[in-house]
Amino acid sequence: MSTITRRDFLKYCGFSAAAIALTSSKLGFLAEALANPSAPSVIWLHGSSCTGCSVSLLNRIADAAGPAPTIKEVLTDAINLVYHATLMTPAGDPAVAELRRVYDGGNYILVLEGGVPTAFGGAPCIVYSLHGEETTYQRAVQEMSAKALAVVCVGTCASFGGIPASGSNPTGVVGVGQLTGRATINISGCPANPDWVVWAIVQLLTGTPVDLDADGRPTALYTETIHGASKQLVHDKCPRNPYVNALAPAEAAAFSDCDGKCLIQLGCRGPSTKSRCNGCWNILAPPSNPDPVDRWQNNWCIGVNAPCHGCVEKTFPGPESFYEPYSPPG
Amino acid sequence: MPVIAIAVDPVTRIEGHLKAEIEVDTIGGVQQVSHVRMVGTLFRGFEKLLEGRDPRDAPILTSRICGVCPTSHAEVAVLALDQAGGVEVPAAGRILRNLVHGACFLESHILHFYLLSLPDYIKGPAMPPWTPGFEMDRRVDQATTDVFMAHYLQAINVRRKCHEMGALFGGKLPHTPAYIAGGFTAVPSSANLATFAAHLDDVIAFIETCYLPDAERLASLYSDYFRIGRGHGNLLCYGAFELNDSGSSKLFPAGRVLNGGGVQAMDAAAITEDATHSWYTDASNNQHPSVGDTVPQYPKDGGYSWLKAPRYGGVPYECGPLARMWSKGEYTNGISAMDRIRARAYEARLLAAEMKNWLGEIGNGDTVYAPWTNPGTATAAGLSEAPRGALGHWIGIEAGKISHYQVITPTCWTISPRDGAGQLGPLEQALMGTPIANVHHPVEALRVIHSVDPCLDCATHVVKAK
Numbered sequence: 001m002s003t004i005t006r007r008d009f010l011k012y013c014g015f016s017a018a019a020i021a022l023t024s025s026k027l028g029f030l031a032e033a034l035a036n037p038s039a040p041s042v043i044w045l046h047g048s049s050c051t052g053c054s055v056s057l058l059n060r061i062a063d064a065a066g067p068a069p070t071i072k073e074v075l076t077d078a079i080n081l082v083y084h085a086t087l088m089t090p091a092g093d094p095a096v097a098e099l100r101r102v103y104d105g106g107n108y109i110l111v112l113e114g115g116v117p118t119a120f121g122g123a124p125c126i127v128y129s130l131h132g133e134e135t136t137y138q139r140a141v142q143e144m145s146a147k148a149l150a151v152v153c154v155g156t157c158a159s160f161g162g163i164p165a166s167g168s169n170p171t172g173v174v175g176v177g178q179l180t181g182r183a184t185i186n187i188s189g190c191p192a193n194p195d196w197v198v199w200a201i202v203q204l205l206t207g208t209p210v211d212l213d214a215d216g217r218p219t220a221l222y223t224e225t226i227h228g229a230s231k232q233l234v235h236d237k238c239p240r241n242p243y244v245n246a247l248a249p250a251e252a253a254a255f256s257d258c259d260g261k262c263l264i265q266l267g268c269r270g271p272s273t274k275s276r277c278n279g280c281w282n283i284l285a286p287p288s289n290p291d292p293v294d295r296w297q298n299n300w301c302i303g304v305n306a307p308c309h310g311c312v313e314k315t316f317p318g319p320e321s322f323y324e325p326y327s328p329p330g
Numbered sequence: 331m332p333v334i335a336i337a338v339d340p341v342t343r344i345e346g347h348l349k350a351e352i353e354v355d356t357i358g359g360v361q362q363v364s365h366v367r368m369v370g371t372l373f374r375g376f377e378k379l380l381e382g383r384d385p386r387d388a389p390i391l392t393s394r395i396c397g398v399c400p401t402s403h404a405e406v407a408v409l410a411l412d413q414a415g416g417v418e419v420p421a422a423g424r425i426l427r428n429l430v431h432g433a434c435f436l437e438s439h440i441l442h443f444y445l446l447s448l449p450d451y452i453k454g455p456a457m458p459p460w461t462p463g464f465e466m467d468r469r470v471d472q473a474t475t476d477v478f479m480a481h482y483l484q485a486i487n488v489r490r491k492c493h494e495m496g497a498l499f500g501g502k503l504p505h506t507p508a509y510i511a512g513g514f515t516a517v518p519s520s521a522n523l524a525t526f527a528a529h530l531d532d533v534i535a536f537i538e539t540c541y542l543p544d545a546e547r548l549a550s551l552y553s554d555y556f557r558i559g560r561g562h563g564n565l566l567c568y569g570a571f572e573l574n575d576s577g578s579s580k581l582f583p584a585g586r587v588l589n590g591g592g593v594q595a596m597d598a599a600a601i602t603e604d605a606t607h608s609w610y611t612d613a614s615n616n617q618h619p620s621v622g623d624t625v626p627q628y629p630k631d632g633g634y635s636w637l638k639a640p641r642y643g644g645v646p647y648e649c650g651p652l653a654r655m656w657s658k659g660e661y662t663n664g665i666s667a668m669d670r671i672r673a674r675a676y677e678a679r680l681l682a683a684e685m686k687n688w689l690g691e692i693g694n695g696d697t698v699y700a701p702w703t704n705p706g707t708a709t710a711a712g713l714s715e716a717p718r719g720a721l722g723h724w725i726g727i728e729a730g731k732i733s734h735y736q737v738i739t740p741t742c743w744t745i746s747p748r749d750g751a752g753q754l755g756p757l758e759q760a761l762m763g764t765p766i767a768n769v770h771h772p773v774e775a776l777r778v779i780h781s782v783d784p785c786l787d788c789a790t791h792v793v794k795a796k
Contacts, residue, residue: 048372048374049397050394050395050396050397050400050504051396051397051398052394052396052397052398052400052504052505053397054397055397055398055493055504056397056504058441058486058489058490059490059493059494059503086446091464091776092336094464117373117374120626120628123373123628124372124373124374124636125372125373126349126372129349162394163376163379163391163394164374164375164376164379166379167378167379167380167381167382167383168378168379168381169379170374170375170378170379170626171373171374171375173374190394190505191397191504191505254701255510255512255513255515255699255701256697256699256700256701258515259517281497281501281502281503282493282494282496282497282502282503283494284494284495284497284498284525284529299494299497299498299500299501299502300501300502301501301502301507302501303501304499304500304501304506304507304508304515304516305508305515305516305517306501306506306507306508306510306515306516307507309390309507311505317387317390317391319382319383321383321384321386321387322384322386322387322390323384323386323387323510324384
C-alpha cells in the first residue's frame, strides 16, 4: 500500500484535469493542501441508500495511467477517510469512537450517501450505536452537518430524496439540504458519477469556490460547452439527435428497432435532463492483451439503446412511466 | 464469569446497515457466543413505491434496492415481467442478460473476498480506512500478508474491470437500464463481444492465479473455521442463469439441502414470511409472498429487526454460493464459515468459464428483444440468484399497473431474525458457539458474519407499508 503516494494522486488529477477542468494553478494549490498534515478528514455516512454510489466510486480505481483515472490514492493517501462503513476495517465501538473524535475536532468534510428517513423518529435508519445508545441517520446528519467544513451529497437520494422518497414515501425520506436547511454540494445521479465526486472533493481540498445551480449542483459538472455554446440538456448534446448529428437516423418507434436511434418516443428524458453523461460511465481501458481490439470504450445509457431516465434530476423517479414519452412536471 | 453482552454496531464491510447483539459466556471452559440477535437497521419500503406504476418500471426501480447486486434485481424483475406478458426472450437477449449478470457476480465475489472479508484475517496498512482495527490472532506471516495485500490492490482493479465489461452491454454500472421486459436493449456487436472476451480473460487469469490460491491459503491458515459457523446446515437455491430459451435448464439448478444431506426439490409455493420478531404487525404472519402484506409497527413487543423471517416449509435456510454449488453437486465439502468462502471462489471460476462459452453463442446484430405487451391483469414470479443467494420478486398487475409487489432477498433468508416457533435465523444459529478470545475485539464473530456476505441494502426494503 505504501507504494501509493500523494504524488500519484496529483498525477491522477493531472490525468483527469481535462475531463474535470482543473487548471494547473489549482493543481498547485492541491499540492499544498495535500502537503498539509492538518488537511481535513473525510467522514462518509450511509443513510437510506443502496451503497451504489460507493460502488460507483470504486469504479474509478485503477493502476494504469490513462483516460480511466485512479482513485486508490484518494482512499489511501490523499484523503484521510476516517469513516466509511463499506470500506473500513474497524467495526462497532472502535470505529464509532474514531468517528466521534474527528467530529469533535470539527476539521472534516461530510460526505452523505442516501436520503434521510424521518418517519418513526428516524428509526428506519440507524447508523451506529455509541455507549449502547442507537443514533439515527437523521440525528447524525443534523449534528455532523453543523460542524462540517462542507457537506457533499453523493447521489440523488442524499441530494433530493430520490427513489426512497418517491410514491407514498413510506419512511418520510427527505434530501439532506431539506432536512438541515444548510447549503450542500449536490453530486446527483443514480449512482453518482465517480469523476464528479472526486472533482467536488478536490475543489474542497483546494479551497476552490464551487458555482452551484438552483439545485445545488456544480455548474461545471452538469453543463458542457460545445462549439462555444453552453449546453446543459442531454438531448442537446446527444449524438442521436439530428440537430446535433446530421447523420442521426429517424426516431425509434419500438425497442425491436431502436439500435442507434433517438429514443424520445420510448421514454427518453434527455430533453429535460441536465447532465454530461455521454461517454462518462465505466470507461473501459484496452485489455492487458490488446488484440483483437485496442481502444478505449466510453459507455452510457443511451449508448446501449436505453432511454435516459433523468436520474440526476430532482424529479427522479417521479410517478411517470420510464417507457412513455416524458413531460416533466410543472 | 458473568455473561458479557456486546453490540457490534455498525457491522462494517457489508452493504447496508447491520447490528449484531451478542452475549458471550464461558461454557465447558471455552468463552463463546451464547446468545445472538442480528438486527437489520434500515427500512425503505421499496415495494410500496412500486404500486400504481407501469410494470415495466420494476427492473429500473428495484435495481436501486442494492448497489452491489442491481443486475440481480433487474434480472428477477424482467423474468417476472416476461412471465406476466407471456413472452419468450430471444436467445441473444437471454445471453446478454446472463453475461452482464455474470460480470456482476464476479465483481461481487472478488470484492467480497478481498475488500470485505480479508481484513478480518490480515493486518492492513497503519492508516485509515484500515485503522483502528480489531486485535486478532495473526496467523499470517509478513511475506504472506504482502502477497494478500498485493492481490488486494489488484482486486480493486479487477472488480472495476468486471463492471466495465458489464457496462459494454449494460451502459452503466451499477444500475444498468438495459434490462427490459421482453429482452435487452443493447444489440451485440462483434467489437463489443471481442472486448468483453478479452477482459473476461484478464478476470479469469486473476481468479486462477490469485483469488483461488488465496482462498485456499486462507483456508489452510484458518482451518478451524471449517468447524465454526455451521448453523442449521440448511441450504436453499432458486436456480440461476438460464441455458435455454424456455428457461427449463439452468447453470445452477434449483434445490435445497436439509441439515447437510442430499439435494431435494425446491417448490416456491412452500415459501412464507414470519414477522413475529420484526417491526411489522403480526397480521401478515406466515403468508406466501404473492399475497403477503406488511405493515410497519415500531416499536413492537418482541420486535428487534427491520428484516422479516422467510421460511421454507416453516424451516430456516441460508442461501448463497455454497447453496448453489451444493445444489449443482460441485461443492459438498461441508457447511461452515470457511466452506462459504471457498465455495464462493470455486463458483467464480466455474461461472467465468461458462461466460466464455456464452459469448460464443451470440453474434453481431442478433435479435435481443421480443415485443412485450402489457397483460392488463396478471400475477407472476421471478426467481433467480443474486451473488449472495436466492432472490425472488412476486408481482401482481391490475388495470395495467402494479397492484402488488413483494421481494424476498438472500440476506433476508440468511440474516433473518427468529420466527414464531423460536427458530433462530441462519446466521444467528451459525454464530452460536463461536469461540470469542477477546470480548472487546470479537473478530471471530465478524468472520462468521462476513462469510455469508451480508447485504442489508437488499434485505431491509422488504416491506409494503400501509
